Amino acid sequence: MVSRSALAWAACFAVLLALAIPWFLWRSDTLVAGLPVWLWWHVAWMGVTAVAFAAFARRDWGMFVEVDRR
């Protein structure tokens, strides 16, 4: 039985991967403070990723990898 938190983390990792490149800004050339808006997305997204990874490491480290944990 796959636990609800395992599903949630799998979905979270998938979203982190899917939006690391902001496809919805494709061909957008807006500048914010002299830099492309998608660059700011990147900075923010890496921050979000770090927070998510840290939360995973604190709460559910071992999930998927250690054998008895699901």
Added chain:
Amino acid sequence: MTGGTLLELGVVTAYMLVALAVGLVAYRVTDRSAEDYYLAGRGLGTGVLLFTTFATLLSAFTFFAGPNIAYANGPEWILVMGLMDGVLFGLLWYFLGYRQWLLGKENGYVTLGEMLGDRFGSRGLRGLVAGVSIFWLFPYVMLQQIGAGEALVGLTGGAVPYWAGAGLITLFMVVYVGISGMRGVAWTDTLQGVFMLGITWVAFLWVATEIAGSGGGGLAGAMPAEFRALGGGAYSPQWMLSQAIGIAVGVSMFPQVNQRFFVADSERTLKRTFAIWPLLVVLLFVPAFLMGAWANGVGLPLPEGENIVPILLNEYTPGWFAALVVAGALAAMMSSSDSMLLSGSSYFTRDIYRPFVNSEASERREDVLGRVGVAVFAVAAFGGSLLRPGSLLEVGSTAFGGFAQLAPPVALAMYWRRTTKAGMFAGIAGTQAFYLATVFGPTVTLGGVPVVASSYFGWFAQVVGLVLGLVLTVGVSAVTTPDTTEDPAAYVDALRAD
């Protein structure tokens, strides 16, 4: 020689001396066993592990090749790095790295080949993994030596000829790595990583301030119109995804990176490094690659065979500062090579010499042999860098793709109990043959559909090879039964959480 040249040489020399001093200290605290020499006794903490992996991986690329790409094609490469190293490699670090770490700790594995050979009871598989790895690693080390040798020629304005420059660097690395082993390599990587990160930010802020204050539209004016919009030019979705996936997966199988999966001192260290990866990616690549894009925007020309960051720094910062950065990058190249030499040597002694030549070798003998192996590997690569056979250069420049092909069978072996030895051989040999054919062979199409080609509707051959590796390994495993020598439970029993 100009003052800048003297300074650059001074920095390089200082780096070598510091590295040697660190190496000697490391030698004194390292006992004469393979585990201590190759893996620093599985005792690296968060900061050292983070920086040694980072410095090993990306140091020279950060200052030279990466900004050159941003200069030529636009800063979107930053997004590729974010996906590749911030997210994807972080997840591989956890899913492959943490599992490898647990298995290594439990069973004392030092190399990937050893780990697989044990599970599948196969000396041949062990040798195959090591052989494939060395095949791609050797020319890659050669390319590093060529780069460093040529940088030294450039530094001295030709006063030091290429053979002497590359020879000096080889000699230094042999002595240094031969003495220090993983512990010393990791320590100098850390010093150097911190130095690089600091100097990148100084350079970035310096250049940004100069450009912003110079009129001409400030920073926005320095971002060329075609660079502002995401995508376009070389950057198609398939291209960006192929690069990110191919390199991230390839990196995880590069011997010097894969071996670092074994060296953390505790679970806590792995947890912390896992969460810090994305931050380090932002801190290092955003400033470095933006400099490349700005250099284009302010109209600096990039002559063939040169690098854009030194040119930009010479334009906006004093000569001594540009010199400091160039010398730092040269040191970075050496720090990538030393890790590769160490890992190459360990693959050779552990997975080829010991199982096939002398299985009775004592710990002491293996220790000596490992150090000799470093010298042989380095000298051979130096020889290669003098002769420069075209096919070897080609192998080196496509090494990431070659390593990536190992990942699907390895991941399956670690996670899928039904994986068999035959499946592993099929997955590894099949994808290597496929990838080599796409690099060296003629393009073959069937009714307009590429069969053997470097590009499949925009996707790179190395990414197609990953899918092929999954199919071959799963398919052949499904129709074969495990050998009596195989131990499907080997990885499972070792992984029971307490």
